[in-house]
Amino acid sequence: MTSFRVYRSRRGDLEPHFEDFEVEVQAGATVLDALLAIRREMDPSLVVRHSCMHASCGTCGVRVDGRERLACDTRVADVARGKTIRVEPLVNQRVVADLATDMLDFQARLEPVGLPLLRTAESEAGAEPPDGIKSYVRFESCIECGLCLSACPVAHLDADFIGPAALAAAERIVEEPRGRDVGTVLALASEPDSAWRCRDAMQCTAVCPSAVEPATALSRIRRRVAVDGARRLFGRR
Amino acid sequence: MDRMTHGSGGGAGGARGAGDALGTTRGIRAPAPHVVIVGGGGTGGAIAHDLSLRGLRVTLVERGEITSGSTGRHHGLLHSGARYVTTDRSSAIECSAENKILRRICPGSFEENDGLYVAISDDDVAFADRFLEACWQCAVPAKRINRDTALRMEPQLSPALRFAVQVPDATMDAMRMPLRFFATARRHGLEIKPFTEVTAVKMTGRTVNGVAVRDHSTGRDYEIGADVVINAAGAWAGKVAALAEVKVPLVLSPGVMVAIRGRHCNMAVSRLNSPGDGDALVPQRGLTLAGTSSWIATNPDDLGLPQGDVEMIVREGALMIPALATAKIRAVWVSARPLIGEPEPRPRRRARSAHAATSGAADPATDGREPTGQPSPGRELARGMRCLDHATDATPTQGFVTVAGGKATTLRAMAEVTADLVCAKLGLDCQCETADYVLLPHTAWYGA
Ligand SMILES: Cc1cc2nc3c(=O)[nH]c(=O)nc-3n(C[C@H](O)[C@H](O)[C@H](O)COP(=O)(O)OP(=O)(O)OC[C@H]3O[C@@H](n4cnc5c(N)ncnc54)[C@H](O)[C@@H]3O)c2cc1C
Ligand code: FES
Numbered sequence: 001m002t003s004f005r006v007y008r009s010r011r012g013d014l015e016p017h018f019e020d021f022e023v024e025v026q027a028g029a030t031v032l033d034a035l036l037a038i039r040r041e042m043d044p045s046l047v048v049r050h051s052c053m054h055a056s057c058g059t060c061g062v063r064v065d066g067r068e069r070l071a072c073d074t075r076v077a078d079v080a081r082g083k084t085i086r087v088e089p090l091v092n093q094r095v096v097a098d099l100a101t102d103m104l105d106f107q108a109r110l111e112p113v114g115l116p117l118l119r120t121a122e123s124e125a126g127a128e129p130p131d132g133i134k135s136y137v138r139f140e141s142c143i144e145c146g147l148c149l150s151a152c153p154v155a156h157l158d159a160d161f162i163g164p165a166a167l168a169a170a171e172r173i174v175e176e177p178r179g180r181d182v183g184t185v186l187a188l189a190s191e192p193d194s195a196w197r198c199r200d201a202m203q204c205t206a207v208c209p210s211a212v213e214p215a216t217a218l219s220r221i222r223r224r225v226a227v228d229g230a231r232r233l234f235g236r237r
Numbered sequence: 238m239d240r241m242t243h244g245s246g247g248g249a250g251g252a253r254g255a256g257d258a259l260g261t262t263r264g265i266r267a268p269a270p271h272v273v274i275v276g277g278g279g280t281g282g283a284i285a286h287d288l289s290l291r292g293l294r295v296t297l298v299e300r301g302e303i304t305s306g307s308t309g310r311h312h313g314l315l316h317s318g319a320r321y322v323t324t325d326r327s328s329a330i331e332c333s334a335e336n337k338i339l340r341r342i343c344p345g346s347f348e349e350n351d352g353l354y355v356a357i358s359d360d361d362v363a364f365a366d367r368f369l370e371a372c373w374q375c376a377v378p379a380k381r382i383n384r385d386t387a388l389r390m391e392p393q394l395s396p397a398l399r400f401a402v403q404v405p406d407a408t409m410d411a412m413r414m415p416l417r418f419f420a421t422a423r424r425h426g427l428e429i430k431p432f433t434e435v436t437a438v439k440m441t442g443r444t445v446n447g448v449a450v451r452d453h454s455t456g457r458d459y460e461i462g463a464d465v466v467i468n469a470a471g472a473w474a475g476k477v478a479a480l481a482e483v484k485v486p487l488v489l490s491p492g493v494m495v496a497i498r499g500r501h502c503n504m505a506v507s508r509l510n511s512p513g514d515g516d517a518l519v520p521q522r523g524l525t526l527a528g529t530s531s532w533i534a535t536n537p538d539d540l541g542l543p544q545g546d547v548e549m550i551v552r553e554g555a556l557m558i559p560a561l562a563t564a565k566i567r568a569v570w571v572s573a574r575p576l577i578g579e580p581e582p583r584p585r586r587r588a589r590s591a592h593a594a595t596s597g598a599a600d601p602a603t604d605g606r607e608p609t610g611q612p613s614p615g616r617e618l619a620r621g622m623r624c625l626d627h628a629t630d631a632t633p634t635q636g637f638v639t640v641a642g643g644k645a646t647t648l649r650a651m652a653e654v655t656a657d658l659v660c661a662k663l664g665l666d667c668q669c670e671t672a673d674y675v676l677l678p679h680t681a682w683y684g685a
Contacts, residue, residue, distance in 0.1 A: 010454070010455060010456055011454070011455050012455070026542075028569065030568075036538075040538045040539060044434075044453070045451075045453045045456065046453075047432050047453050047454050048301075049301075049302040049305070050301070050302060050305055050309070051302060051304045051305055051308075051309025051310070051411070051412045052309045052310055052411060052412060053309070053310045053494075053568060053570035053572075054310075054494070054496035054524070054526070054567060054568035054570060055496070055524075055567060055568060056410070056411075056412075056496075056521060056522060056524070057304075057309055057410075057411070057412040057413075059302055059305075059309075059412070072568060072570075073567070073568065096432070096454055097432065097453065097454035097455070100302070100432070100454070103683055104683055107680060107683035107684075108683075110680070111680065111683075111684075116345060117345055117346065117410070117413065117678075117679070118345055118348065121348070121350070121500070121503050122500070123503060124392040125392075126389065126392060127389065127390065127391070127392050127503070128389045128390060129350070129390065129503070130351055130382070130390050130403055130504075132351075133349070133350060133351060136348075136350050136503035136504075137348050137349065137350065138348050138408075138500065138503070138520065138521075138522060139348060139408075139410055139521065139522050140522075141523060143522075210522070210523070211523060
């Protein structure tokens with residue numbers, strides 16, 4: 001048996017509270033498996049978001065013992081260590097109920113950047129796509145899970161901070177524009193609540209489940225914004 | 238028909254030409270009929286889009302998050318139809334047609350890198366002619382690729398490769414593609430209620446006229462009236478039908494999926510043989526998804542995970558791409574196909590395998606794949622969709638339709654058939670417009 005302490009909240013509740021559950025977990029089970037077992041066997045009213053079960057859709061972000069994680073990508077055995085596991089919703093985002101957050105605010109930050117879903121795929125050395133396909137494509141790495149925004153200490157203090165995911169997306173466009181206007185994206189990154197607001201806490205990269213490394217992307221785009229600004233200042237193009 | 242209070246507004250925002258067909262009585266315009274869809278998977282989303290475009294008022298209830306059923310967790314293959322050409326021709330033809338339509342109406346939602354069917358064993362080689370002939374008959378474009386060219390296209394393929402066949406498979410984002418249907422339908426007035434579970438089907442005699450629901454996000458219970466209720470609850474369709482005391486011949490055929498770290502191919506790689514366990518590898522972002530298996534289950538909320546399936550899937554995948562044998566596993570999960578039919582109970586089949594003679598990698602314990610071997614339980618059921626009008630059941634039930642089966646690839650076609658039936662039931666003469674209607678991007682789902 002593994003003990004879980006789960007955050008509960010409903011519209012109309014005076015205060016959110018925690019509820020404890022004892023769950024029998026199979027070897028290899030994830031925190032999401034445990035939450036679904038609670039919903040199935042103990043409390044059908046538990047609200048939790050999930051879809052893909054393999055770290056691709058980005059819906060199941062929660063905080064496990066205070067740390068941002070994808071519930072489907074976190075093995076119970078790796079976080080239990082004989083103690084109670086605390087599961088809470090992400091912060092810096094509005095809670096719908098229990099563990100489900102509304103991704104509206106997160107997506108609103110991404111929206112002006114407008115990252116296309118597809119990018120050029122990395123290929124093995126010497127790989128040649130078949131006839132009829134110019135170059136292989138793949139989905140962007142960012143799965144829009146919002147873990148980075150939840151973990152970001154600047155976002156805690158400044159609700160207007162555009163946040164790590166949007167800046168990492170901007171950097172992807174600078175890298176591979178795919179028809180987007182790089183100038184507009186750089187202008188967005190140089191606004192007051194944008195790239196320069198970051199304090200290099202690196203928490204975004206620490207929690208990113210999808211190897212986006214927002215912190216590295218952020219420092220790259222800051223450099224690019226600086227170079228761009230200098231160029232404009234000295235009239236070079 | 239008895240009517241209860243409608244959920245709320247419903248929004249006839251999508252009412253266009255179709256609304257004119259709804260008839261007037263002495264100058265009073267009847268409101269558009271109201272349809273309630275149970276289940277927010279791809280099927281429910283596509284039906285909602287189709288009916289909203291036709292001008293009906295639609296409310297969709299989903300007990301969890303949108304796409305939290307089988308839809309979010311499938312393999313992510315936009316089928317070309319090739320997988321089914323030798324076993325289920327109508328599914329193959331339908332997939333081939335829908336593959337083209339979805340690329341058109343969901344631009345930017347697929348990794349359009351095509352698929353490769355790889356021949357590794359003598360048995361695969363022997364199968365190839367039949368496969369190519371069947372592809373031709375089902376209008377699935379298929380092109381034979383020689384070994385060296387195929388290895389240049391996909392350098393991680395096994396050196397045991399004999400040749401390959403290129404088909405127009407693609408990778409889809411299992412959640413973001415269907416989200417476009419929901420987003421577009423909402424733009425046309427769809428009312429969506431996530432975290433809202435249908436707890437009862439409301440009836441007067443044998444006529445369904447609404448549903449009772451519980452909104453888990455608020456704890457509130459209420460009722461929604463409807464002219465027709467569509468049961469699109471996928472693997473749960475049997476449970477929802479039971480609420481109306483209706484039986485549907487639904488069989489749950491789950492399969493195990495394995496997400497392997499690393500993007501080991503760019504094309505969807507499948508075994509050039511009749512459909513079998515562990516025969517497909519679909520790249521997705523930085524992962525390679527390997528699957529699947531097949532058995533019969535009863536409880537859609539507790540499908541179990543058969544011992545040995547993960548090892549079998551990795552082993553079969555490694556026959557096509559050897560690096561998978563040592564790559565790390567990121568996730569393992571189970572998802573259920575809701576299939577319509579009555580299968581004969583039979584024991585679970587051993588994992589199939591390839592011939593060690595050419596691959597040098599097969600486990601002797603499972604070697605000796607029989608070309609005529611029995612498929613795993615569940616595989617013999619047709620993958621085609623069925624739309625059941627319960628008014629034609631032995632004990633007729635009015636106002637209630639169940640749709641199940643099919644594939645994520647055929648969600649639009651399933652919706653078209655269902656919406657045609659519902660409109661006919663309501664006496665409406667309106668055409669399906671979804672085949673040419675370009676959907677909003679998935680990000681529109683998050684717009685207010
Ligand atoms: C292992 C596996 C791999 C697959 N791979 C592919 C593939 O690569 N390509 C492909 O095209 N197809 C694939 N499929 C098939 C595909 O997954 C399904 O055909 C498709 O997802 C079914 O969608 P659906 O909307 O009908 O069902 P679901 O997505 O299951 O939707 C039903 C919804 O109803 C909801 N619900 C249930 N009960 C209630 C209630 N009482 N009240 C309210 N809501 C309720 C559920 O929560 C669920 O979200 C695969 C299937 C499996 C099992
Ligand atoms: S369920 Fe998709 S990321 Fe966890």
